[in-house]
Amino acid sequence: SGFLRNISYRKSKNVYQGGQGKELVVFPGSVLFNKSGQWIMAAELVETSRLFARVAANIKPEWLEPLAGPLCRSSYSNPRWEKKSGKVIANQKVTLFGLVIVASRPTNYARINDKTRVEARQIFIESALVQGELPGSYRFLEHNLGLVESFEKIEDRMRQRGVLVDDYTLYKLYDNRLDPYVHDRASLNRFLKQRDNEKNLFMDEKDIILQTPESGRLSDFPEELPINDFTVKVSYSFNPGSDEDGVTVKIPLDLLDHVSPEFFEWLVPGLLAEKISFLLKGLPKNIRKQLIPIQQTAAEITSGLSLYQGSLYRALEKMIFKQFRVRIARSQWPADKLPDHLRVYFLVLDSHGKKLMASRNFADLSIPRPPKKKPAALDQIKKKWERQDITTWDFSGLPEKIPLHAGKNYLQGYAYPALKVDEKGHIAIKLYTDLAESCKVNQQGQLALYSLQLPRQFKLLKKECNLPSGSWALYEGFDSRKQLSSDLYQFILLEIFQCRDGSWPDQESFFKLVAEAQKSGLFNIAKKYLDMILDVLQERRATLDHISKLEKMSGKKPNAGTNFNDFRKQLQAILPKDFLLHFTAEHMKAAIRYCKALVIRLDRAYASPAKDKAKNSQLTVHLDKLKTLAPQDPSPQCRELVEEYRLMLEEYKISLFAPEIKTQFPISAKRLEKKWQAILDSC
Known part of the structure; x- marks a missing residue:
């Protein structure tokens, strides 16, 4: 211990750093030369060409601090809360004559001096109490953290800071209520043992909020959304840039098929005006300038909408056209540029509430599913x-x-x-x-x-639906007369009793239909349908005969350009083999008109194939568009629009090739284009 000033630590082989900045070398004649340890102590230092350590021995640095005592110097860094020990610690560095003998040792920061005790108290309050990192169970802390969290969630829901006080205010609340000696868990426990001390640490709303949110405004950010007969949980995050920023909707996997993405276009009422404003600002300039001022327009539109009714975009298009006479196509909305907080974040959960998949694009939620198990509740x-x-x-x-x-x-x-x-x-x-x-x-x-x-009435009707074998020409092209008779019987029953879609009538409607059949006779009610079907079959037969007749005549006509097989295919499209299983009475009436129009077209095509070809090119433009539709299963709204388009095409054929037959409604190429645009916007 008498040679403490002669300690040194190795810098390189045989070269050591001594105290007070001296560099020394192990004397070549020493037994430690080329064999010295990390730390050495020399009995003497001899300076010739260099400073040599003579009579040296290896030592351990941990021996030095107890021996050096007050000669050691300590410094402290990185004071922090340590949850495990329940106190504030810092890293202590100990030096002796400028040499580091303890690089970093955790130490109780509060016990160093009065200044560090004050700093330790601040860190304790900030980390253990305000941030809630205090281990153990403390009723006041659980209450206070729960109260703060509830208002943090309100801020997240409303995307608004300033409801809750800041962390410094919370710090001051604890600082004013705790005795000055409280700086760690042990001192807090002593403080809480005194009467009423814990009671004084409980905070209430007036302590921690700056302004009380209006209940009406808060209801615009619901924690559940009702969809059909069930609800989905909704959570909020006000953390721009994070995956879950904005509105998160939690959907159980089994309910994924029961929800429509259109529902979530509406977001939540509290964010709808902001979303609409963003959409309006992103419209093409020639449209946008007709809607100025945008903020006012967005507010007016929002107040006039019926929430969650169909597609938001369709509702906006209708509302804007009604108020401003401005048409907006679906493709013109900047939906793909919406910020994350204005698009729902979908979270798909399994039956245990575990995350399966998440995305802001509903179409991405196509999770491969195992074979569906029978729900346990079904039995x-x-x-x-x-x-x-x-x-x-x-x-x-x-x-x-x-x-x-x-x-x-x-x-x-x-x-x-x-x-x-x-x-x-x-x-x-x-x-x-x-x-x-x-x-x-x-x-x-x-x-x-x-x-x-109605057992007897059904039996009689079935007998009457057996088509006579003598009329075989009517059945040509169908599988069999027996099958056609069965389909006819089924068609008539479905029309009379109105159960084609399989939905349930109410009890009153059921017995009303039974009473009507008993009173009028089932066959008498069915006769109009039976006659209608026979008319359709006869019209079909007449059309086939006319095609065959002109085909036969064309053999004697030079340069005949009519494709008669194409006309047979068109007739097959009008009346497929199973038409009775899919058509309604309205379809039957339309089929007769279509057959008559086909005959007129055939006559004109036979007389002038070139003219028919020219007209057909006008039709093909619209027919080919159907081939561009994606093969995926469309939404109900999309299916409805496509069926309307197909019906319009049939009426357009009449207007092109047989204008003397009245169309069911006004039709033109322009109307077809408009309908197709609606399909593109929705499908």
């Missing part, structure tokens, strides 16, 4: 609702769909009741988890139930 629901031996309508309390819950808050889907008829004609109420299957089964089940009320 219990079946016991309540399924019945055997149904003979009349005595189930008026039966709902159209029954929710299937797995647990208190998790909806797995729905069960759809249907009347099922077996091979023996027995009818039962069965539940299905697939709506399409339920409707298909229920269609035939309802007809079977009607037949139980």
Whole structure:
């Protein structure tokens, strides 16, 4: 210990750094030469050409601090809260004659001196209390953190800071209520043992909020959104740049097929005006300048909208055209440029609430799914609702769909009741988890139930629907006369009893139809449909005969340019083999007009193929557009628009090739273009 000033640590082989900036070398004659350790102490230092350490020995640096005592100098850095120990610690560095003998040692920061105790108290309050990093259970802290968190969530929902006080204010609240000696968990525990001290640490709303949010404004940021018969959870984040910034909607996987992306275009009421304003500002300049001032226009439009009714964009287009006479195409909306907080963040969850997938694009949520398991709740629901031996309508309390819950808050889907008829004609109420299957089964089940009320009438009608074998020419091109008769019988029943879509009529409607059939006679009601079908079949036969006649005549005509097989295909498109299974009475009436128009076109094409070809080129432009539609399953709105477009094409054919036949509604190439634009905007 008498040679403390002669300590040194190795810089390189045999070269050492001594105290007070001296550099020394192990004497070549020393036993430590080329064998010295990291730290050495020399009995003497001899300076010749260099400063040599003679009579040296290896030492350990941890021996030095107890021996040097007050000769050591300490410095402290990085004071911080340590949750595990429940106190504020810092890194202590110890030097002896300028040499570092302890590089970094954790030490209790509050015990160093009065100044560090004050700093430790500040860090303790900021980290342990304000940030909630204090280990253990403390009622006042749980209460205060919960209160702060509730208002932080309100700020996130409203995307507005300034409701809650800042961290410094929270720090001062604790600083004023805690005794000066409280600087760690142990001192806090001593403080809390004194009477009423913990009670004084409980905060209330007036302590931590700057302004109280209006209840009406807060309701514009709901924590649940009702969709059909269920609700989805909604959470909020005010953290621009993060994945979940804005509105997050949590959708159970089993409900993904039951929600429409159009619903979420509306976002939440509190953000709708901002979204509409952004959309208006992103419109082309020639449109945008007609809507100035944008903020005022957005507010007026928002107040006039019926929320969550169809597509937001379609509603905006209608509202803007109504108020400003300005047309906006779907492709002109800057939907792809919306900031994240104005687009829903979809979070798909499994039955345990675990995240499966997340995206701001609903179309991305196509998760490969395992074979659908029967919902656990289905067996219990079946016991309540399924019945055997149904003979009349005595189930008026039966709902159209029954929710299937797995647990208190998790909806797995729905069960759809249907009347099922077996091979023996027995009818039962069965539940299905697939709506399409339920409707298909229920269609035939309802007809079977009607037949139980009108057995003789059904039998007579079926007999009358057996088409006579002598009229074989009417059936040419169909699978068989027997199949056509069966389809005819089915068509008439579905028209009379209005159950083509498989939906449920109410009890009153059911018995009203039965009473009407009993009073008027089922066959008498059906006769108009039977005559209609025969008219259609006869018109079809006449059209086929006319095609064959002109085809035969064309063999004697030089340079005949008419493609008669193409006309047969057009007739097949008008009346396919299974038309009775898909057509309604309105379709039948239209089919007769289409056949007559086809005959007129055929005559004119036969007389002037070039003119027909020229007119057909006008039609082909619109027909070819249908081929460009994506093969994916379209939305109901898209399917409806496409069917309207197909119907318009049939009427357009009449206006082009047989204008003497009146169209069902005004039609033109311009109207077709407009309808096609609507399809592009929606599909």
